[in-house]
Amino acid sequence: MEADYKPILERAEKRIIEALTSSPPVVSYNPHKYREEILSFPVAIVLVAALANEYVKRRYALAEARRAYELLKMENEEKIIEIARKFGWRIRFSNEKIGLIKFDFALNFIDYLRNIRAFHEKSWKLVNRPVLGGEVHLSKQEVARLLQEEIQRYIEDKIDPKVRSMLPEEILKRIDRLKQIYSERMKETPLEDFSSIGIINEAFPPCIRQLYEAAQSGRHISHVGRFTLTSFLLHIGMKPDMIIDLFRKSSDFNERMTRYQIEHIAGERGSGTRYTPPRCDTLQTHGLCPGMDNLCKRIKHPLTYYLRRVRRKRSMRRKKIDESKNENR
Amino acid sequence: MNPKMKIDNQSFIRKKFSEFYNENVDRIEIPKSIESREFGFTLFKEKIMVRHKSFMRAEDLKEFIKRAVPSNVYYSAAYYSLPEAKMEEKGWLGSDLFFDIDADHIPTECNKEHDVWTCRKCGLKGKGSAPSRCPNCGNESFEEKTWPCEICLEAARVETMKLIDMLTEDLGFSIKNIKCSFSGHRGYHIQVDNEDVLKLDSIARKEIVDYVTGTGIDAVFHGLEEVGSGRARMLVGPNLDDPGWRGRAARGTYEFLLTASARDLKKLGLNRRVIEELIANRDMMLKSWKTSGPWNMIKGLGLEGWRKIINHGIKLQSAKIDTVVTVDIHRLIRLPGTLHGKTGLLKISFPTNEIESFDPLKESVAFREGEAKIYVEEAPKFRLGEEVFGPFKNQTVNLPISAALFLLCKNAGRVVNQSV
Numbered sequence: 001m002e003a004d005y006k007p008i009l010e011r012a013e014k015r016i017i018e019a020l021t022s023s024p025p026v027v028s029y030n031p032h033k034y035r036e037e038i039l040s041f042p043v044a045i046v047l048v049a050a051l052a053n054e055y056v057k058r059r060y061a062l063a064e065a066r067r068a069y070e071l072l073k074m075e076n077e078e079k080i081i082e083i084a085r086k087f088g089w090r091i092r093f094s095n096e097k098i099g100l101i102k103f104d105f106a107l108n109f110i111d112y113l114r115n116i117r118a119f120h121e122k123s124w125k126l127v128n129r130p131v132l133g134g135e136v137h138l139s140k141q142e143v144a145r146l147l148q149e150e151i152q153r154y155i156e157d158k159i160d161p162k163v164r165s166m167l168p169e170e171i172l173k174r175i176d177r178l179k180q181i182y183s184e185r186m187k188e189t190p191l192e193d194f195s196s197i198g199i200i201n202e203a204f205p206p207c208i209r210q211l212y213e214a215a216q217s218g219r220h221i222s223h224v225g226r227f228t229l230t231s232f233l234l235h236i237g238m239k240p241d242m243i244i245d246l247f248r249k250s251s252d253f254n255e256r257m258t259r260y261q262i263e264h265i266a267g268e269r270g271s272g273t274r275y276t277p278p279r280c281d282t283l284q285t286h287g288l289c290p291g292m293d294n295l296c297k298r299i300k301h302p303l304t305y306y307l308r309r310v311r312r313k314r315s316m317r318r319k320k321i322d323e324s325k326n327e328n329r
Numbered sequence: 330m331n332p333k334m335k336i337d338n339q340s341f342i343r344k345k346f347s348e349f350y351n352e353n354v355d356r357i358e359i360p361k362s363i364e365s366r367e368f369g370f371t372l373f374k375e376k377i378m379v380r381h382k383s384f385m386r387a388e389d390l391k392e393f394i395k396r397a398v399p400s401n402v403y404y405s406a407a408y409y410s411l412p413e414a415k416m417e418e419k420g421w422l423g424s425d426l427f428f429d430i431d432a433d434h435i436p437t438e439c440n441k442e443h444d445v446w447t448c449r450k451c452g453l454k455g456k457g458s459a460p461s462r463c464p465n466c467g468n469e470s471f472e473e474k475t476w477p478c479e480i481c482l483e484a485a486r487v488e489t490m491k492l493i494d495m496l497t498e499d500l501g502f503s504i505k506n507i508k509c510s511f512s513g514h515r516g517y518h519i520q521v522d523n524e525d526v527l528k529l530d531s532i533a534r535k536e537i538v539d540y541v542t543g544t545g546i547d548a549v550f551h552g553l554e555e556v557g558s559g560r561a562r563m564l565v566g567p568n569l570d571d572p573g574w575r576g577r578a579a580r581g582t583y584e585f586l587l588t589a590s591a592r593d594l595k596k597l598g599l600n601r602r603v604i605e606e607l608i609a610n611r612d613m614m615l616k617s618w619k620t621s622g623p624w625n626m627i628k629g630l631g632l633e634g635w636r637k638i639i640n641h642g643i644k645l646q647s648a649k650i651d652t653v654v655t656v657d658i659h660r661l662i663r664l665p666g667t668l669h670g671k672t673g674l675l676k677i678s679f680p681t682n683e684i685e686s687f688d689p690l691k692e693s694v695a696f697r698e699g700e701a702k703i704y705v706e707e708a709p710k711f712r713l714g715e716e717v718f719g720p721f722k723n724q725t726v727n728l729p730i731s732a733a734l735f736l737l738c739k740n741a742g743r744v745v746n747q748s749v
Binding site for chain 2: 098099100108109110113114116117122123125126127128129130131132133134135217218219220222223224250252270271273281282284285286287
């Protein structure tokens with residue numbers, strides 16, 4: 001390999017290592033070595049693609065996008081508009097004062113919606129934004145943050161795992177080294193396994209408890225409600241037969257139909273997709289959230305609630321057992 | 330009612346539907362890109378829905394409806410590459426943005442007194458929306474018969490107008506691209522015809538639903554805040570003529586405080602002294618909107634208290650839509666220009682800017698000629714066109730076809746004279 005390219009390859013590898021080892025993930029930026037900074041990016045994309053790992057791909061795209069966000073915040077309005085328009089955004093400089101706040105930009109609300117999908121903060125909800133004539137009014141920092149999302153998707157789309165077959169031996173070696181780093185990282189975060197927990201009714205979040213009790217007493221449950229309850233129970237490992245029994249009390253119970261629906265949600269029929277229960281904000285939209293308790297305020301998904309409750313219960317039980325052991329001694 | 334009579338009613342209704350489609354087949358509105366839509370039908374004989382149908386041309390659809398005489402006709406808001414394939418193989422291309430405003434989802438002043446419920450266990454009957462438990466046997470499941478009354482329809486119209494205002498003023502859709510129709514039963518349908526919305530997924534549509542229903546909204550993002558510090562600290566809030574939800578929050582608050590009783594305010598969790606102050610200073614507060622607003626006029630009422638009041642005002646301004654319909658990107662929608670199987674009335678489109686003066690119980694009447702003699706078990710007073718009918722109880726009456734058909738579709742009576 002020509003010595004000239006070596007620093008670029010080195011920097012590309014470094015970018016990926018930074019993404020995998022920093023938390024939250026971010027790639028650094030050295031303004032004095034702009035040649036390496038620019039040229040190493042497409043090289044890094046090729047390396048990540050060759051790794052062919054979904055986790056690495058997402059983490060790398062996130063780290064690069066976060067880097068872009070930090071840089072964009074410092075740019076002037078014209079540059080930001082130019083970049084946003086490259087992504088097809090319908091955005092303009094607005095400089096409008098609404099209430100006490102002056103906004104720099106106005107962005108078409110559909111472009112806005114496309115980029116807030118991953119956000120959970122109340123302040124990003126469309127309903128909590130000044131929306132006028134189809135445009136959302138935003139500050140420069142907010143536009144930069146939305147661009148981060150667009151950039152992350154853009155990078156993810158660029159990463160095509162088919163490149164591996166085209167790479168020379170030396171680069172493949174580097175890739176295997178990166179794989180090592182990635183697998184070490186993965187060991188640190190074990191995945192939760194619901195099926196090993198079992199079904200613990202006391203750990204149900206308020207929404208599921210309410211639906212569960214309604215089903216037990218044969219009260220009417222809306223379609224979305226049935227879906228939520230069924231997908232939740234399936235997810236924590238309840239057997240379809242038990243769920244069918246739960247709905248048996250319902251006045252319009254039809255075993256064949258109920259079984260069909262449950263198996264559909266379980267992914268045993270139709271498309272084979274195993275459905276996950278809706279997120280908290282979706283349940284709120286459909287009026288299925290009976291109000292939050294303290295734990296609810298810290299989570300965004302009923303399954304997370306369940307996991308946390310179970311975990312807390314267990315650690316408490318363990319403590320008790322330890323204490324009683326001590327007493328017996 | 331014995332089964333034979335049911336069949337008689339059904340064949341009478343089917344015959345009328347058939348006559349209608351034979352004479353008015355061109356009133357059926359053909360959706361854009363008909364070849365990419367899925368169609369669904371319910372037939373008079375079986376209770377199930379026939380789905381996954383498609384038609385290459387408008388003429389094919391019209392012929393099918395004339396021949397099959399369905400009790401209800403639906404089409405998908407979605408476009409597919411293979412509309413007849415199984416759901417997961419259809420190839421979703423996009424979907425119109427759709428809203429359903431139905432009296433079922435709106436609390437109304439009539440309290441749904443015209444609706445009847447029957448306990449599925451002991452057969453006890455009652456009026457209004459069904460209770461959660463049968464007062465007689467404690468059972469929790471009911472059969473419900475609903476009725477499109479003028480008050481319900483008026484409430485649905487108001488919600489529809491609020492929705493249209495948000496779609497045009499806030500979300501910037503042109504009124505030309507908003508299609509409005511009466512469902513033929515208890516509500517209105519709004520369809521946004523715009524290239525941009527076609528590809529929106531459920532998550533984005535949910536965000537639009539939350540916008541129009543005010544779900545997850547908080548006054549602190551719409552102008553309510555504390556400014557200054559120390560002794561100069563004061564509250565500021567939204568103004569009546571502010572744009573978007575800001576102005577709506579202010580107008581809702583104004584509307585609420587105009588008539589709020591001590592009980593209404595107590596429900597929000599405000600303390601007794603604040604409530605007394607609010608009521609004693611009502612006039613002054615309402616006047617203050619012309620200047621800086623009422624935010625600093627009530628002693629002991631700070632940001633948190635105002636937040637509760639404004640959040641309640643927001644509820645008054647939200648559009649009460651059926652949230653499930655809008656986020657479902659595979660939804661089947663009743664086809665405009667076809668008859669509603671529960672009423673015999675037409676689903677009918679009309680220019681959106683005429684919603685204020687539109688008379689649903691007149692424009693949706695499908696049959697203008699002929700009479701029929703029917704025996705009515707029970708029906709509240711109702712209007713169709715310019716005429717008011719009923720109330721009826723266990724009596725035989727001669728009625729215009731539209732009114733007779735309406736009662737038969739509602740299963741409130743049976744055909745006496747078959748010679749019509």
